[in-house]
Amino acid sequence: MEPLLVHPDPPPPELARLLDLGGYAWKPCADERQALNDTPDDGWGGAIVVINEQSDAAWALCRAIRKGDLPVEPLLLLIGGNRLDELDLRDELYDDFCLDPFHPRELEARLRHLFWRTGFGTAPELVEYGGLVLNLETYQAVIDGDPLDLTYMEYELLKFLAQHPGKVFTRETLLSRVWGYEYYGGARTVDVHIRRLRAKLGEEHANLIATVRSVGYRFGQSRWGG
């Protein structure tokens, strides 16, 4: 089996010990660049990311993985019980998580189940809403069958919005979740990207993105039935 990508470098000793005892091959990686350098020929067998005090770097790595920059799947988090809040709105960034400190047998069971679960062929991941389809693997977007030519940031923004249809996000939230926590920049940047998205969606579908005055933006219509 291909080695596991483990963050941070060095990982907690209990984790390293469990992986060694369990017979897993693994490599510690401090960040995305190092992970890219150390990527084995056959890709990674999965990733274990520890969410601790410096969670920014950890989440950035998760985003990079999910973005497709790194050929890694599945992704398991090790997270302190007092940081469970950070899982909110980040469902797309992990496949499973395990509380830290952990019972060795629980982590073993999770790893085993995770590999079992993802061992089956995974269909291309799609995000769909109305006539809009986003193919997360090919980075293509289609509206009513017509392909959309989106830039990178436009695609990421639309993806995030479409993954949470109906929900309203402030500009600050969008900046932190789409651009990244470490981003420092004007909030009006979001406006411009929203405008370009609306333009590319066409007059017919521009209303997919609604402005909620004094709050932020919302994708899609209301969500009363679920």
Next chain:
Amino acid sequence: MEPLLVHPDPPPPELARLLDLGGYAWKPCADERQALNDTPDDGWGGAIVVINEQSDAAWALCRAIRKGDLPVEPLLLLIGGNRLDELDLRDELYDDFCLDPFHPRELEARLRHLFWRTGFGTAPELVEYGGLVLNLETYQAVIDGDPLDLTYMEYELLKFLAQHPGKVFTRETLLSRVWGYEYYGGARTVDVHIRRLRAKLGEEHANLIATVRSVGYRFGQSRWGG
């Protein structure tokens, strides 16, 4: 959202309490036969099965679910830390598991992630009173099924009032709680917003907001039974 199937009957009190507090609908089921009888028209929203001393019955229920006898998905296990062995070779019988005793926030996070992963939306945060429904995530309001087009301040004011039905608030209290503590402005501003809310609620529901002369305003019926 459809109710959750919970085994055994009765479930552990901590589990019942967490589900109630989380706003989940659920029904306890002792076995497959009872689950089949109690199946709602729209099917189940998912299942939570506790693996304890009588684990045979629990696993039998899981097998029945996975066989397709019961329209249930996804399936989460609650399992004692000393029974982790039982997960071996049973990967196909569950989607996720949580160690028992559990931290409430962990179980909440697992439920949320599980529903997200399997395509079901999470239960939106709602404030309800009579025919009025406020969706706190989408910033939308509905009265008797008809959408209300509220401005930001109107929404915030109505939300605050509806979160404390029956209670009377002075204008000063409303200014400090809704507008913010540092707010300096005329108290009559509240009157105008109340007026516009009543207008938008329509003649039929305008009386949802009652004037308490020389005191302030009250949302909903008084607590004195009338």
Next chain:
DNA sequence: CACCTTTGTGAACGCAACGTGAACGCACCC
């Protein structure tokens, strides 16, 4: 009924939030 207080009503003002067009800076490529 007379008088005062409190609340409802209509309309106007003014700011801040948002949309829009355009320019800048940067990385990349031919």
Next chain:
DNA sequence: GGGTGCGTTCACGTTGCGTTCACAAAGGTG
């Protein structure tokens, strides 16, 4: 070097809406 694509920023116009005011209506009190 020139050209292109793209993310970001700035300046400007517009408008939605929060606030305020003046007056009318309603309620309370002696």
